Amino acid sequence: MSVETEVSDQGRFAGLRASLSEEFAVQTARLKELTEISADTGDPGEAHNRAALTAATRxxxxxxxxxxxxxxxxxxxxxxxxxxxxxxxxxxxxxxARFCVPCQQKQNG
Incomplete structure (x- = not known):
């Protein structure tokens, strides 16, 4: 790897790290909000939606x-x-993404 490529990667990763960190903060706040909602409206659909949103956020x-x-x-x-x-x-x-497309397709079966 050349020095220019390494410096370019470091700059790209710095921006990516900042973007991911911002998204982490947003998702953390969302999870906190979802878990602090304690009002039970008696609507099973609402409880199901909240549980699904909580799982997706996690x-x-x-x-x-x-x-x-x-x-x-x-x-x-x-x-x-x-x-x-x-x-x-x-x-x-x-x-x-952890996998390239072919390997992701193998993971999905």
């Missing part, structure tokens, strides 16, 4: 945390399956 936080950890470890952008580079286009859409 999952999002896990994905963000994993991406931040991979950035810190230097493994961000490498497929956890085949260890090839994950295309930048995929990472732009899913910055928390």
């Amino acid at each position: 999952h999002s936080l896990e994905q963000i945390t994993g991406a931040l950890r991979r950035i810190a470890e230097g493994s961000y952008g490498r497929c956890a399956g085949c260890e090839d580079a994950i295309p930048a286009e995929r990472l732009e859409v899913l910055p928390h």
Whole structure:
């Protein structure tokens, strides 16, 4: 890896880290709000929706945390399956992606 590539990657990762950290803060606030809602309206649909939103928010936080950890470890952008580079286009859409598309399809069965 050339010095220019390394410096470019560091700049890109700094922006990505900042973006992921902001999203982490937003999702953390959302989770706090969801878990502090204690008014039981007696509507099972509302309780189900709140539980689903809470689970989705926790999952999002896990994905963000994993991406931040991979950035810190230097493994961000490498497929956890085949260890090839994950295309930048995929990472732009899913910055928390752990797998390239073929390996993700294998994971999904």
